[in-house]
Amino acid sequence: MKKRKVLGLCLVIMMIFLSACNVNMGGGTESKKPEGTQSGGQAAGGKTKVIFWHAMGGANTKVVDQMVANYNASQDKVEVEAIFQGSYDDLLSKLKTSMGSNEGPAVVQMYEIGSRFMIDSGTVTPMQTFIDQDHWDVSQLEPNIAGYYTFDGKLYSMPFNTSNPILYYNKNLFKDAGLDPEKPPTTFEELKEAANIISKKGKAVGANFAIYGWFMEQFFANQGADYVNNGNGRDSMATESLVNSEAGVKVLTWWKDLIDTGAANNLGRKTDDSKKAFAAEQVAMILDSTAALKGIVDTNSGKFEVGTAPLPKPADAKEGGVIVGGASLWMMNDRSEEVQKAAWDFIKYLTSPKEQAYWHINTGYFPITIKAYEEESVKENLVKFPQFKTAIDQLHNTKLNTATRGAVMGVFPEARQIVEGAIEEVLNNKKSPQDALDAATKEITSKIQQYNKTVK
Incomplete structure (x- = not known):
């Protein structure tokens, strides 16, 4: 070159x-x-x-x-x-x-x-x-x-x-709510049910997920769904975002329902705010990186027992996993x-x-x-x-x-922020999941194509 x-x-x-x-x-x-x-x-x-x-x-x-x-x-x-x-x-x-x-x-x-x-x-x-x-x-x-x-x-x-991301949960709050602390939720449906039960007990909100684009990318992979076209940008350079596909709409519909029913709350984009709420026993479940595990366990040692579970996915999801x-x-x-x-x-x-x-x-x-x-x-x-x-x-x-294996595109950092903006719009009742993701897809696709022109 x-x-x-x-x-x-x-x-x-x-x-x-x-x-x-x-x-x-x-x-x-x-x-x-x-x-x-x-x-x-x-x-x-x-x-x-x-x-x-x-x-x-x-x-x-x-x-x-x-x-x-x-x-x-x-x-x-x-x-x-x-x-x-x-x-x-x-x-x-x-x-x-x-x-x-x-x-x-x-x-x-x-x-x-x-x-x-x-x-x-x-x-x-x-x-x-x-x-x-x-x-x-x-x-x-x-x-x-x-x-x-x-x-x-x-x-x-x-x-x-x-x-990679995993689910962290407070075993003590699970016990208090009458849930088996050794059987954490592994699907969207099970998580919603557990979060609802915990929230209704009044001691804590069931769950909190930081508005973090990395989580959306992981939810796609866990459903076996590509994030961009052309084999997730690996068969050839990606030219279009797929964030508005069924996998993305399913995630945001579930996420918004958790907020709307009081099973979860919205603390914004910072994962540190989720961890602080978890440590204060204000929420019973959070998502975070595996690299945060020692810190989370050490921080809460002596207060409550920290449990971990795989990243949840829809019960009908295709075979997938984490990136x-x-x-x-x-x-x-x-x-x-x-x-x-x-x-x-x-x-x-x-x-x-x-x-x-x-x-x-x-x-x-x-x-x-x-x-x-x-x-x-x-x-x-x-x-x-x-x-x-x-x-x-x-x-x-x-x-x-x-x-x-994960998506690859030349504008990934910016795409991640665009998705975070779309999630915020949905959780704040400004747009429906489909409308927010349609707009995000259009914007990301434009950025991808602009980038691709620079490397031809």
């Missing part, structure tokens, strides 16, 4: 992505001016320098730094420097600014919904290139995780932090062969069972490597947090198809 084309694409997509800066999922939101931003070269002692940009804020920054320190101490040929770049959106903006210069990273963490842009930018070396050269065994990766980042038979990026969320590691192709090979060595190290066990235990994200579950530390952690078995089972029970 010519440099003019790459820069033209970056300018257009930057305008799109900068208008979508409230993505609700991923790393921390704090930002700092990066230091040592040279993307690669020679470090002290003749080592090859690898710059790694990431968006893991808060406590996760320390975990990333420790893994990098572990790697640097494990060998004497490569020195990796990890630089926190703020939120996922902050990181993406900085990456676009760095393209075409020598100020960018050799390896960058990018959230899953940025995958289409990364491929279309023409600035990455597919991870499959190094896998083939090294005869690296891809089967050691969780297939349902690697599946998301595989396009046209190539693994383009290495999975890094991975999660992995989170981010992966991408190799930038404007670095020297020496730097790219050094970066690949670092990435391989991160996938080792020992490092994946450390990552999982200290962050709550899934291990991407199957053998990490054989580590004693992971087994002990599962005993301490048995709720995580729900997440593991849900991941492993998901059958890979176009729906569960």
Whole structure:
């Protein structure tokens, strides 16, 4: 791809992505001016320098730094420097600014919904290139995780932090309402019934779901339904949104009915507000990421017992499952062969069972490597947090198809916000589910087609 084309694409997509800066999922939101931003070269002692940009804020920054320190101490040929770049959106903006210069990273963490842009930018070396050269065994990766980042038979990026959504519920409130705390709802219908019973008891509202586009995407996949056309954008580039299909209308009709009947309440878009209401025992059920599990259990320890259940779906849903969320590691192709090979060595190290066990235990994200579950530390952690078995089972029970591999489109961050706006319109009685999703589909489709013109 010519440099003019790459820069033209970056300018257009930057305008799109900068208008979508409230993505609700991923790393921390704090930002700092990066230091040592040279993307690669020679470090002290003749080592090859690898710059790694990431968006893991808060406590996760320390975990990333420790893994990098572990790697640097494990060998004497490569020195990796990890630089926190703020939120996922902050990181993406900085990456676009760095393209075409020598100020960018050799390896960058990018959230899953940025995958289409990364491929279309023409600035990455597919991870499959190094896998083939090294005869690296891809089967050691969780297939349902690697599946998301595989396009046209190539693994383009290495999975890094991975999660999916589950239902969290207050077992004490279930008991108080006369419900079996060991039999949580698994369908839309069962959840509505349980939420109604709990709400009528008056101690708490039955449920609360943050208005988060990621949840809508997951509800589609759990019904075996594609989110965009052309095989969810995987057979060929997506040209149309399918958010106004039967699957989407069914979700919003159910969601609005929960609100209208008092079985659930609406606290807005922030998942943190859902967690706070759950911790205060104001609501009995919430949806959140599996990566939040340790925090939710620890926060409420001593107050009530936290239960977990799979993401609910309609009783008549087709075979589906969940899509992995989170981010992966991408190799930038404007670095020297020496730097790219050094970066690949670092990435391989991160996938080792020992490092994946450390990552999982200290962050709550899934291990991407199957053998990490054989580590004693992971087994002990599962005993301490048995709720995580729900997440593991849900991941492993998901059958890979176009729906569960997840949609790909170049305007995903903006599409997610458009859907959140549609959900708000429905829950606030401004539009019917069909009308709101029809308008969202039209707007998203227009954005997709505008984007596609920039990469032809």
